[in-house]
Amino acid sequence: MKKTISKTEVQKEILLFFSNLNNKTPKDVKKIKRLAMAYNFPLRDLRKTFCKKCLNPYKNPKIRIKKKIRRITCERCGNISRWKIKK
Numbered sequence: 001m002k003k004t005i006s007k008t009e010v011q012k013e014i015l016l017f018f019s020n021l022n023n024k025t026p027k028d029v030k031k032i033k034r035l036a037m038a039y040n041f042p043l044r045d046l047r048k049t050f051c052k053k054c055l056n057p058y059k060n061p062k063i064r065i066k067k068k069i070r071r072i073t074c075e076r077c078g079n080i081s082r083w084k085i086k087k
């Protein structure tokens with residue numbers, strides 16, 4: 001039997017997770033990503049807090065800003081994520 005939880009509870013759990021990302025592992029990120037997907041919860045900016053390749057939460061990433069594009073280099077796998085800076 002699968003435990004069902006409400007969407008509000010899922011949202012709470014996800015936000016709590018991202019507010020305390022420092023002690024999280026890529027495995028935890030994978031779990032929360034799956035949870036968000038299952039409940040159609042848009043992660044939006046929260047997706048920028050971890051590497052999309054190895055799912056490592058960014059702790060001390062290299063960030064470079066060039067031409068309104070922020071480049072974040074993952075300290076774990078070296079994958080570069082680019083985000084447009086919104087105004």
Ligand SMILES: [Zn+2]
Binds near residue numbers: 053074
């Ligand atoms: Zn990575």
